[in-house]
Amino acid sequence: MARYELVKRSVALITLTNPPVNALSSAVRHAMAKSMEQALNDPKVTAVVICGENGRFCGGADIREFAGPLRGPPLVPLLDAIEAGEKPVVAAIEGVALGGGFELALVCHYCIAHFKVNHFVLKIIKAVGMSRAAKPLSSRRVSMLTTPCPPDLDALLEVVTMEVKKKARGVMAPLACIQAVRAAATMPYSKGIKRESELMATLFNSGQARALQYCFFAQRTAGKWTLPSGAQWNNSKPREIRSAAIIGLGTMGRGIVVSLARVGISVIAVESEKKLLETGKQMVIGMLERDAKRRGVSASLNLLKFTLSLQDLKDVDLVIEAVFEDMALKKRVFQELSKVCRPATLLCTNTSGLDVDALAGVTDRPHLVVGMHFFSPAHVMKLLEVVCGPRSSSETIATAMSLGKRMGKVSVAVGNCPGFVGNRMLKPYMDQATFLLEEGATPEQIDKALEDFGFAMGVFRMSDLAGLDVGWRIRKESGLTGPDVDPKNPPRRRHGRRYCPIPDMVCEQGRFGQKTGRGWYMYDKPGGTNAKPDPLIQNLLEMYRSRYAIQPRNISDQEIIERCLFALANEGFRILEDGIAARPEDIDVIYLFGYGFPRHRGGPMFYASMVGLERVLERLEHYHQAHPDVPHLEPSPLLKKLVACGSPSVQTWREHIKTMHSHL
């Protein structure tokens, strides 16, 4: 956990050895305390060097230990002993020095960055010796330093607090950081440290800390996909992808081209018309140039080729289709690709919810077909749903997952069903929001409740950003609205279920969201982002309610949160039952990275577990009783099963799902 060596007969070299990141576990803290005592008491030792094994200084506290009661020696007395010691201590930093690891570096009298210690111990000692001759150790003690305190500290911290409250709504840790900075600027060191410890203790015991720790591990768990066949992340070899093609240079296609090119993959971009090709080309080049400028690198324009001909794709390793969300069109593209691409080329679709297996079925290589569902804008959003069809091979899945990682995405393997995981869950969530509109709420009231909960954007602002026409087209194609609706349906019912036509009415007025300057809100201009409540929407809602004799009622924020979020989680339970997601962590990661679910709430499934499954079940039963024509409010069998099993922790739900069949 910490190796102690005497180097050149006078330097104690303490190496943290706790793979993978040399985190400060209780065993490491214990071993360090012992090593420091040995070094400080050994008259032969004139200096101490602390480093980390395998090129990583220290990743901070061992987060794995946070789940249980804190054991082992506390960190602060150890840091105090290092800081107050009479022998110079050097932090030789490679890789990371985070959290408690950074604190450790700060209390050392010297820090040297980017040093391979094993090779440079002598240089370090020499450097320390020289500095020591020049400066006594007391001037190197962090506790002796005075923190400059600006005269306008209060005003300054107030401005920062306002900004933090706006950017990280409801999150405790950044506000506690500001208080710690105030303590550092206004109190003597020992009192400041005490204040910081108090703040930390408050955070440590909060639900937010548990949620954030859960998110950290959920994100890493999500990459570890596994199939019922036994194929999984660590036994399936991905193919190397050197070249790719993107079909369609709309918003999604452009973002995908940028994501690929900036990690060094050569890309052929295909459009169907010259004008669209030229527009797409200019946009992609601009995006790549801006991106390269921001990152201080040169734009990889030489990797791009733009063409109108699918024939140019015959030698690429992988194709990602990003044409309109139209099954017939996609099928034609896949048939064509089957003909022109070499037999080993992987064929991927960026569909946001259509049947990946139906597309695989029209190709000559169904095992090489997989969904790669990017989120808009694709070069910014971190989420990638890798949609595994029943015929996708493990090598194909491994390649899509690994390509996602290479592009810096958080990739999650999901099964094939309408909407996959993210968009399938979105439906009950959005349905509840529109039902609440019918019952008396406004878009801004619902959005505010969701944003106060911590969402980056409420459901209506998010829909305006994404564009309302996509959902409208899908509803028309599936016969829920438009001329194909069976006239026997009452206006607010479809297939025997409650249906809210308000979103269709909004679209019928040409209000497609930000891009048209009007949607659920109004904007200064088409493409504007500043959402303002629109009296026309208010009128529309009032007319609608009076047409259907709906008496509007006051709706509380609590009802908004419960109906929207419990319906969302309920669908998550169904997804787990159906084997479309392998574990609750995958669902949560999808919502954290793709839908702006607040990280300090952990994701919809974790949030449900924090509220208490029993309470979620009780509230769903209550709302389902009030709205029996909304099947999404009927508690799922898995939720009931988990409650019957005593509401186990989210990390163990998998045990209860094991018996169910998997679509992965």
Ligand SMILES: CCCCCC/C=C/CC(=O)SCCNC(=O)CCNC(=O)[C@H](O)C(C)(C)COP(=O)(O)OP(=O)(O)OC[C@H]1O[C@@H](n2cnc3c(N)ncnc32)[C@H](O)[C@@H]1OP(=O)(O)O
């Ligand atoms: C008395 C109690 C003692 C209190 C001590 C004082 C408290 C101080 C507060 C803290 O220090 S809180 C922790 C602060 N540190 C962090 O938040 C770092 C979190 N880690 C990262 O940001 C990254 O992992 C990394 C270190 C930058 C490395 O990134 P990389 O992409 O290279 O690898 P990953 O896939 O993220 O991680 C690899 C592997 O390591 C596990 N891991 C990472 N950090 C920790 C950690 N701090 N504790 C435990 N485990 C950690 C991670 O889970 C991966 O594991 P896997 O099994 O391979 O999935």
